[in-house]
Amino acid sequence: MSLRHAVLGLLVEKPASGYDLMKLFNTSLANVWPATQSQVYGELARLADAGLVDVAAEGPRGRKEYTLTEEGLAELRGWLMDAQPEVHRSAALLRVFFLGVLTPEQAVEHLTQLAEQAAADLARLRELQKSLDWDNKGMLTTNGRLALEFGLRLHEMREQWARWATQQITADGEDLGS
Amino acid sequence: MSLRHAVLGLLVEKPASGYDLMKLFNTSLANVWPATQSQVYGELARLADAGLVDVAAEGPRGRKEYTLTEEGLAELRGWLMDAQPEVHRSAALLRVFFLGVLTPEQAVEHLTQLAEQAAADLARLRELQKSLDWDNKGMLTTNGRLALEFGLRLHEMREQWARWATQQITADGEDLGS
């Protein structure tokens, strides 16, 4: 139930509308916890029902500005310290498992694509890092920088691994070609 | 829709019942694409409806042994070469984003836990690697080894990153203590 906590977390810094939050989900949190508009509005309604946020002000065009309540902050703090291990699914790794169904050439091509995709992701994050370095405001970018570094290391690792895996496969087939 | 492809992939090696598949999901695929019993049985029924698998034989206790059809193999091959980038959500990284809500001490404690968790995961996979090294059978372990190496590198990276992040936080607060 982390969408809930993402919303609460974003509201710590300052009050925001669903619309405002969506911009944050599409920028700051895009690589960490993406969410759709329909999810965010729904969750805000549920959070207000539960008393974890309040509608502090109403603006033009039906704008509702939400603030965190005491209970909301408590809920967030509880979640932050809870830290139970996650289950992750990876379609990319699942594909690797079944690579034997393809020809070695196809498998190598696929792994090459993975390496290139990782390299592209890495480049993208490096760009993001550059744009973040100068205008530094608030908790979100401070800790966001830690998350960003994780992403940089992750994609670097992905690329290295994909290149290594390619070698593994080509090495396996080597003696057949002699 | 990768559960479908996980099931198809497992059936490439040999025919299996839902019960058999569950054992594979709980061992080989546990770290890559976990699935529950109710999901697997449901998916098998849908796959049979769609003609991607057949009930090749029925055994004792209502056992249904499924095999892959031509269409099923084609579907799997198509998926294997499709390779579109995934969206990943990470509650762990989300927590990092909001670490500013905690005291520096609590934040450091949390990151230390992350490092320890990563170290434990790494140790667990190294054990798995040992047990896999001797009895080598089939495509699943051959390519599973590639996936395993990914896991090893991932957890190593996670641990290093968590230690680095701890330093970042303690460095920030340093001048306050003097």
Add this chain to the structure above:
DNA sequence: GCGGACATGTAAGAAGTTACATGATTAG
């Protein structure tokens, strides 16, 4: 006045989790 941004919501469906429910076979 009109286009783009602001702003909120609903509905249908896919995917996943947890819990319940039932029964047959086999090894000791």
Add this chain to the structure above:
DNA sequence: CTAATCATGTAACTTCTTACATGTCCGC
């Protein structure tokens, strides 16, 4: 005979995605 394993299924609920639907305000 009885406990463990084999074996399949259903139901309720949560989460996420995609698409639809509607309307207002502000700057030019």
